[in-house]
Amino acid sequence: MLGRRRSFIPLLLFFIFFVVFMYGPMIAIFTLSFQGPGGGLTFPMRGASFHWFFELFQPQRVGDFKGSFIRSLSLASIVMILTVMISLAAGLAFRKGFKGASFVFYLSIASLIVPSILLTLGIGLLFDQLGFESQWYSSGLGAHLSWTLPFGLLIMFAVFNRFDKSYEEAARDMGASPRQVVQLVLLPIIAPSLVGVGLFGFTLSFDEFARSLLAMGVYNTLPLEIFGMTTTVTTPTLYALGTLTTSISFFVMGVSFWLITWFRKRRSGQFN
Amino acid sequence: MTRYLQITPLLLVLILFFIGPIIVIGVVSFWDYNAFSLIPDFVLTNYEELFSSGVTYTIYLKTLKFTLVTWLVTFLVGFTVAYFLAFHVQSLTWQMALFLICTIPFLTSNIIRMIAWIPVLGRHGLVNETLLGMGLIDKPLEWLLYSDFAVVLAFVHLYTLFMVVPIFNTMMRIDKSIIEAAYDAGANGWQTLIYVVLPLCKSGIAIGSIFVITLVMGDFVTIQTMSGGQSASVGVAMNNKRALLQYPAAAADAVVLLITVLIIVAVLMRFVNIRKEL
Numbered sequence: 001m002l003g004r005r006r007s008f009i010p011l012l013l014f015f016i017f018f019v020v021f022m023y024g025p026m027i028a029i030f031t032l033s034f035q036g037p038g039g040g041l042t043f044p045m046r047g048a049s050f051h052w053f054f055e056l057f058q059p060q061r062v063g064d065f066k067g068s069f070i071r072s073l074s075l076a077s078i079v080m081i082l083t084v085m086i087s088l089a090a091g092l093a094f095r096k097g098f099k100g101a102s103f104v105f106y107l108s109i110a111s112l113i114v115p116s117i118l119l120t121l122g123i124g125l126l127f128d129q130l131g132f133e134s135q136w137y138s139s140g141l142g143a144h145l146s147w148t149l150p151f152g153l154l155i156m157f158a159v160f161n162r163f164d165k166s167y168e169e170a171a172r173d174m175g176a177s178p179r180q181v182v183q184l185v186l187l188p189i190i191a192p193s194l195v196g197v198g199l200f201g202f203t204l205s206f207d208e209f210a211r212s213l214l215a216m217g218v219y220n221t222l223p224l225e226i227f228g229m230t231t232t233v234t235t236p237t238l239y240a241l242g243t244l245t246t247s248i249s250f251f252v253m254g255v256s257f258w259l260i261t262w263f264r265k266r267r268s269g270q271f272n
Numbered sequence: 273m274t275r276y277l278q279i280t281p282l283l284l285v286l287i288l289f290f291i292g293p294i295i296v297i298g299v300v301s302f303w304d305y306n307a308f309s310l311i312p313d314f315v316l317t318n319y320e321e322l323f324s325s326g327v328t329y330t331i332y333l334k335t336l337k338f339t340l341v342t343w344l345v346t347f348l349v350g351f352t353v354a355y356f357l358a359f360h361v362q363s364l365t366w367q368m369a370l371f372l373i374c375t376i377p378f379l380t381s382n383i384i385r386m387i388a389w390i391p392v393l394g395r396h397g398l399v400n401e402t403l404l405g406m407g408l409i410d411k412p413l414e415w416l417l418y419s420d421f422a423v424v425l426a427f428v429h430l431y432t433l434f435m436v437v438p439i440f441n442t443m444m445r446i447d448k449s450i451i452e453a454a455y456d457a458g459a460n461g462w463q464t465l466i467y468v469v470l471p472l473c474k475s476g477i478a479i480g481s482i483f484v485i486t487l488v489m490g491d492f493v494t495i496q497t498m499s500g501g502q503s504a505s506v507g508v509a510m511n512n513k514r515a516l517l518q519y520p521a522a523a524a525d526a527v528v529l530l531i532t533v534l535i536i537v538a539v540l541m542r543f544v545n546i547r548k549e550l
Contacts, residue, residue, distance in 0.1 A: 006461070008360050011355070011356040011360055014352055014353070015356045015357075018432075022374070025388035025391075026377070026388050028388060032391055042394055042398075043397075086281045089278040089279070089281060089282070090279055090282040093274075097275070098275045104279060104282065104283060107291075113486040114530070115489060115490020115529055116490055117492045118297065118490060118510075119289075119290070119293055119294075121293075121522060121526055123292075123293045125297065125300055125519060129296060142285065146286070149285060149286075199379070200379075203380070207380060207383075207384075209381075209493055210490075210493060213493075226387075227497075230383070238387060239387070242381070242384040242387055245380075246384060
């Protein structure tokens, strides 16, 4: 390709600029969250300390941080497990094909792209009219699933479209029952992708705001609490919170990548 | 039989938390209300008020403007990034590593990513301090934060990934020999890009556009936060009505928004077969 050499450098510079644009502001608040006690919301740093992290755990200052944090972790864990199970089951069903498959598929896509403000209003109203109280573990859970399941399903589609059916045929030829084919052949092969689905389920739920707004009931999840703080908190506590939640997302990503590599290694080990 | 059992949980969630809420919104948009409660009824007043108010048109125009500008910028940036990754990075390992770097921010909190602009764009933020230091300006630029500029910047920051991923995905499927053929036939780099690569990325661009457009059209929190409450959009208007407990009015707003979004998506879907893309 002739054009490549000349355009490589400008494109590389553009890409670097893009990465800086993506990560720069985040790095700025991570740094600023370690401001000294006298420091403000902007540079320069006035000393360095964990002051604003300790401040975070003073309940009177920044609302219900601890409660909302625990709720968000619990909800994200539940959403993760349900997203993996339901997406996998649905993926298997789509693979075999069923009546109305294309309708259910487009329904899932619609659930993904429907404006969040509309959905959260609808879920709040639905629970209200049915006489149920909105709670994070009922209406809130549903709101999050309406967002994570379509992602999970799309990943399952991508996985099964690339899945080599001859593995299953070989297992069947050797006398495996349908259950054994799934348990001993299919699941181990797609395990890394399932970890990916779980990662999406957890992080998307943990950080979800738009669909949670009117669906959580009395007790806020963490993103809702943070949103409340954006207008009231004018100290680096806000940044400390950002550093903390982002660390959790990074931790979950780290664990997932480790698990994915582990599954891959185990599989290639078995085949050699 | 098992296949129907396997699809049931997904279907149940979609019926309860997608179809159900939309039906409720449709029904409630025809209800009446007073300061305290909702009154089940069948009135058209909510829609009449919506369409007779000049504010509605201003707000829709404003929302469409945000959508159009954001779409254009995310498309240009997203396409360029995807193009670099797909055609200029040679090794698959590097491709995947750089692609991962692009996707990681997607898995972190949107609100935190918005807050992160404060130390950069604020009155005493990095940009202003740098420009002041260089003597390019003599007082801080006020339009950097809490402005329409900040809103669009945040949208681009948050949603460009939704363009990069599907476009990169379609680009990776393009047979490299097609591009070589274009060069052999005498096309230069630009011509190859415009007449060969771009048309082949049509469906990826359409999927990315669907994401970006629906996310921006229905947005409430980015516009509220980044404009400092000074700019309006359909989502912000809906949320204000909701806060005043005018649920039927908010529901009517939601129905009109949904129809608008559906029309846009229907047009974009003509360019793409989603199931083939996966």
